[in-house]
Amino acid sequence: MTLEKPYVLFLGAAHDALAAKTAFGIADWRPEWCVGQLRLEGCQVTTGLDDVTLEEAIAKGAKTLVIGVVNPGGFLAPEWLPVLKDALAGGLNLASGMHEKLGAHEDLRHLAEQTGRKLHDVRHSTVRLTTGIGKKRGGKRILTVGTDCSVGKKYTALALAKAMEEAGLKADFCATGQTGIFIADRGIAIDAVGADFIAGAAEWLSPHHEDPEHYDIIEGQGSLFHPSFAGVSLGLLHGSQPDYFIVCHEPTRITMRNVDHGLPSMSDVIKVTKSLGKLTNPNIACLGLAINTSALEKDEAQLMLQQLARDYHLPATDPIRFGVSCFLEALKNQ
Amino acid sequence: MTLEKPYVLFLGAAHDALAAKTAFGIADWRPEWCVGQLRLEGCQVTTGLDDVTLEEAIAKGAKTLVIGVVNPGGFLAPEWLPVLKDALAGGLNLASGMHEKLGAHEDLRHLAEQTGRKLHDVRHSTVRLTTGIGKKRGGKRILTVGTDCSVGKKYTALALAKAMEEAGLKADFCATGQTGIFIADRGIAIDAVGADFIAGAAEWLSPHHEDPEHYDIIEGQGSLFHPSFAGVSLGLLHGSQPDYFIVCHEPTRITMRNVDHGLPSMSDVIKVTKSLGKLTNPNIACLGLAINTSALEKDEAQLMLQQLARDYHLPATDPIRFGVSCFLEALKNQ
Numbered sequence: 001m002t003l004e005k006p007y008v009l010f011l012g013a014a015h016d017a018l019a020a021k022t023a024f025g026i027a028d029w030r031p032e033w034c035v036g037q038l039r040l041e042g043c044q045v046t047t048g049l050d051d052v053t054l055e056e057a058i059a060k061g062a063k064t065l066v067i068g069v070v071n072p073g074g075f076l077a078p079e080w081l082p083v084l085k086d087a088l089a090g091g092l093n094l095a096s097g098m099h100e101k102l103g104a105h106e107d108l109r110h111l112a113e114q115t116g117r118k119l120h121d122v123r124h125s126t127v128r129l130t131t132g133i134g135k136k137r138g139g140k141r142i143l144t145v146g147t148d149c150s151v152g153k154k155y156t157a158l159a160l161a162k163a164m165e166e167a168g169l170k171a172d173f174c175a176t177g178q179t180g181i182f183i184a185d186r187g188i189a190i191d192a193v194g195a196d197f198i199a200g201a202a203e204w205l206s207p208h209h210e211d212p213e214h215y216d217i218i219e220g221q222g223s224l225f226h227p228s229f230a231g232v233s234l235g236l237l238h239g240s241q242p243d244y245f246i247v248c249h250e251p252t253r254i255t256m257r258n259v260d261h262g263l264p265s266m267s268d269v270i271k272v273t274k275s276l277g278k279l280t281n282p283n284i285a286c287l288g289l290a291i292n293t294s295a296l297e298k299d300e301a302q303l304m305l306q307q308l309a310r311d312y313h314l315p316a317t318d319p320i321r322f323g324v325s326c327f328l329e330a331l332k333n334q
Numbered sequence: 335m336t337l338e339k340p341y342v343l344f345l346g347a348a349h350d351a352l353a354a355k356t357a358f359g360i361a362d363w364r365p366e367w368c369v370g371q372l373r374l375e376g377c378q379v380t381t382g383l384d385d386v387t388l389e390e391a392i393a394k395g396a397k398t399l400v401i402g403v404v405n406p407g408g409f410l411a412p413e414w415l416p417v418l419k420d421a422l423a424g425g426l427n428l429a430s431g432m433h434e435k436l437g438a439h440e441d442l443r444h445l446a447e448q449t450g451r452k453l454h455d456v457r458h459s460t461v462r463l464t465t466g467i468g469k470k471r472g473g474k475r476i477l478t479v480g481t482d483c484s485v486g487k488k489y490t491a492l493a494l495a496k497a498m499e500e501a502g503l504k505a506d507f508c509a510t511g512q513t514g515i516f517i518a519d520r521g522i523a524i525d526a527v528g529a530d531f532i533a534g535a536a537e538w539l540s541p542h543h544e545d546p547e548h549y550d551i552i553e554g555q556g557s558l559f560h561p562s563f564a565g566v567s568l569g570l571l572h573g574s575q576p577d578y579f580i581v582c583h584e585p586t587r588i589t590m591r592n593v594d595h596g597l598p599s600m601s602d603v604i605k606v607t608k609s610l611g612k613l614t615n616p617n618i619a620c621l622g623l624a625i626n627t628s629a630l631e632k633d634e635a636q637l638m639l640q641q642l643a644r645d646y647h648l649p650a651t652d653p654i655r656f657g658v659s660c661f662l663e664a665l666k667n668q
Binding site: 029131132133134135190191192193194195196197198199200223224225227228230231232233235238258259260261270272274276279280 | 524568
């Protein structure tokens with residue numbers, strides 16, 4: 001991974017924040033790498049970064065245009081192509097987290113060759129993977145798991161890694177999805193590896209550390225209860241062999257993303273994660289609950305967290321709103 | 335899938351039956367499609383088919399050479415290449431179930447282009463997959479699951495599908511691995527699809543059937559308890575949404591394939607398969623136990639099966655040695 005910085009974040013005509021979650025992730029966690037956001041007519045969300053035209057982005061020194069928007073099929077939308085071509089012609093590299101490769105578009109490939117610019121497809125890892133072996137490795141690992149997709153697993157892991165570093169602990173954030181990879185400048189989009197290699201990819205991502213007090217903080221994916229993606233979540237759990245996991249949850253969600261299934265309870269998630277996770281780490285334990293309370297008033301949110309902490313006998317917080325000091329405290333007391 | 339028949343099965347210099355399991359599978363289930371086996375010096379196993387040279391195979395009408403041997407890396411071994419080239423030059427197509435594509439070898443690709451022969455990589459599906467949706471489909475499904483890899487899941491599914499057809503029931507064998515695909519002439523190597531698409535691939539493999547008495551018999555993969563491959567097994571379970579599952583087991587196995595982990599008990603497999611499988615089929619039930627008794631004397635084998643049937647209150651058989659009539663009986667009584 002050698003993405004040239006700074007970036008201009010391309011939001012296309014995104015209608016909601018989830019569609020632009022890659023742009024939001026980079027803007028929230030690496031604003032110092034961004035010269036601004038580039039939006040098409042009809043775009044209904046903002047990352048809070050300055051709006052720039054392509055010319056302005058180049059004038060501000062941007063080196064790479066990052067496609068910060070996704071669509072359900074994971075392909076390059078036709079209305080994006082003129083911007084992408086102009087970006088290459090203007091001397092920018094392109095970076096994408098889509099399923100479809102940038103180089104699969106002949107126009108883009110030719111233009112990149114002509115201009116000597118790079119096409120980065122971060123979703124497609126070039127790491128030569130092996131199947132998992134399930135052997136205990138040195139160092140400690142924390143995995144974020146969820147009651148669903150898109151409930152805050154990445155933000156929780158990032159917030160925890162940052163707070164641990166600030167507290168003088170050794171902690172690495174391990175990215176398992178495209179947004180995380182843009183933020184960490186390293187990682188593997190685990191949902192895009194061959195099915196045989198899910199656990200092996202997770203083992204590669206959080207390798208052996210001699211230092212027993214080194215922590216890998218691993219970004220979770222999907223949910224063991226999501227009928228589309230549970231296999232990914234299980235392979236990631238086995239390969240990560242976490243000592244601790246944090247359950248992430250969005251309390252206003254009624255059904256799981258893109259399917260009709262209801263959400264599992266957090267106690268079911270804890271029970272099943274422990275039961276399946278002990279295959280590669282018999283000492284797996286739940287460190288706490290990370291609740292995305294962004295849809296709640298502050299008072300409501302605090303009341304809910306207090307209630308959950310009492311009910312589960314576990315630290316409960318909204319990592320973004322209230323910080324993660326309760327998780328650090330819990331780690332210290334283990 | 336349009337593999338031209340008959341086949342000549344290439345065993346390379348395989349040292350054990352597991353390395354040549356694709357050849358064994360085809361020879362056991364589709365002997366009528368084979369003109370013989372082609373072995374290199376040092377090969378220590380036989381499928382029981384006639385040994386032929388390449389010239390003899392061609393003279394007997396072979397249309398396709400099937401690579402019936404695997405190696406741990408899933409790549410084309412250098413010592414195979416002369417045979418593969420001679421086969422193309424002699425007018426045969428090539429078919430492989432390896433990870434590495436035949437066309438990745440420049441020599442083979444050029445030779446195939448020159449001779450107009452086809453290179454089939456059955457492990458790499460060309461089906462355009464979507465992610466699973468977890469909705470209940472019409473028709474019934476039976477999935478074979480296992481305490482480990484390579485314990486008889488494919489043979490059990492094939493034996494059951496065959497016996498059901500012979501009994502006048504509507505049953506389709508659904509192949510999920512390369513050997514099964516060669517036998518069924520249809521299927522998807524589920525361990526080779528992108529991790530996001532495991533459940534979606536299983537949904538494609540066992541689609542909706544209007545007839546409520548139509549059975550899809552789905553070949554299982556790996557084990558929910560295997561640290562390398564459990565993610566594949568879980569995605570396959572969710573996508574298959576089986577009404578019934580059969581637990582396959584090899585009673586002399588001490589550790590799971592290629593790892594240090596011990597085997598789970600069959601009761602643990604039943605408990606966890608039901609518990610996780612109910613996400614996409616709340617009525618999931620265990621139909622019986624399929625024990626690979628090939629390492630036991632006949633008396634011992636029968637005694638063990640009787641004991642297991644009593645302990646588990648489930649039909650128990652060795653499908654290859656003693657048939658599957660007990661499973662058909664159990665289905666009738668549901």
